[in-house]
Amino acid sequence: MTGLAPHGHLERYYKDSATRQTEVDAMFDDSARYYDAVTQWMSFGSGSWYRRDALRRAGISAGAAVLDTGAGTGAVTLPLQDITGPDGFVVALDPSAGMLTEGRLRGVKQQVRGVGERLPFPDDTFDFVTMGYALRHVGDLATAFAEYRRVLKPGGKVVLLEITRPQNQLGLLLLKGYMRYLVPSIAGVFSRNTTVRTVMEYYWDTIEACVPPESVLAALGDAGFPEPNRHRVLGIFSEYSAIK
Numbered sequence: 218m219t220g221l222a223p224h225g226h227l228e229r230y231y232k233d234s235a236t237r238q239t240e241v242d243a244m245f246d247d248s249a250r251y252y253d254a255v256t257q258w259m260s261f262g263s264g265s266w267y268r269r270d271a272l273r274r275a276g277i278s279a280g281a282a283v284l285d286t287g288a289g290t291g292a293v294t295l296p297l298q299d300i301t302g303p304d305g306f307v308v309a310l311d312p313s314a315g316m317l318t319e320g321r322l323r324g325v326k327q328q329v330r331g332v333g334e335r336l337p338f339p340d341d342t343f344d345f346v347t348m349g350y351a352l353r354h355v356g357d358l359a360t361a362f363a364e365y366r367r368v369l370k371p372g373g374k375v376v377l378l379e380i381t382r383p384q385n386q387l388g389l390l391l392l393k394g395y396m397r398y399l400v401p402s403i404a405g406v407f408s409r410n411t412t413v414r415t416v417m418e419y420y421w422d423t424i425e426a427c428v429p430p431e432s433v434l435a436a437l438g439d440a441g442f443p444e445p446n447r448h449r450v451l452g453i454f455s456e457y458s459a460i461k
Contacts, residue, residue: 220360222234223354224427241354245289248415259396259417267454269299269300272293272347275345275347275374275458281344282301282370284336284368285307285310286351286361287333287348289320289349291319292349295325309325310329310332311328333361334357334364340368343369343373344374345375346375348377348378350378352379353424362437362439362440366440369461370461372461373461374460375458377455379427379433379457380424380455381424382425382427388452396417396420405417430455444459445458
């Protein structure tokens with residue numbers, strides 16, 4: 218496999234690829250206490266419902282063992298805990314200590330600090346590997362997908378939720394105006410935290426610069442997942458899935 222970054226170098230947010238992880242982690246650490254509130258009102262409260270519905274549609278059920286990568290404050294981990302129930306096993310993995318701390322305060326039970334490209338788990342451990350809106354933040358899609366496949370049990374499934382820039386030019390302009398300018402401005406004013414504004418600008422800039430869905434599907438295929446699939450919702454929500 219050859220490496221595939223989810224987007225090109227974004228000079229405003231980090232100096233180079235060598236410092237990207239450290240500098241991005243620092244942004245999320247500094248904004249962690251405000252992150253949930255901003256993303257909740259940004260989605261008009263619909264985010265929680267959509268994530269839970271998407272996870273159920275993906276086939277996740279009671280008793281499953283799930284690794285939630287790029288878990289952040291637990292927006293996907295918490296519904297996973299509810300869905301899998303007392304007999305399930307859910308682990309949240311994220312490189313940001315600040316985001317993991319917020320997740321723990323919200324009720325995330327099992328946490329590991331780390332990145333998707335180097336998973337600290339044995340082969341064939343999980344029934345599902347999930348990721349919610351963090352695909353754009355990994356350093357190398359090819360390496361991360363190979364790791365996801367390694368830790369999945371035979372027959373296990375990877376489920377990746379992501380936001381994709383609209384193909385329609387008007388839709389792109391409207392979404393960009395909202396997410397790149399309005400949301401960061403309001404978030405910065407109400408949080409009184411300049412890093413929150415920067416993180417929300419970074420949120421959109423990585424969406425706009427992200428490789429197209431075809432490249433994501435190709436990377437999953439190259440990592441050994443046969444017939445990866447993408448399901449679209451409202452034209453901007455991409456649900457990628459593939460089975461080991």
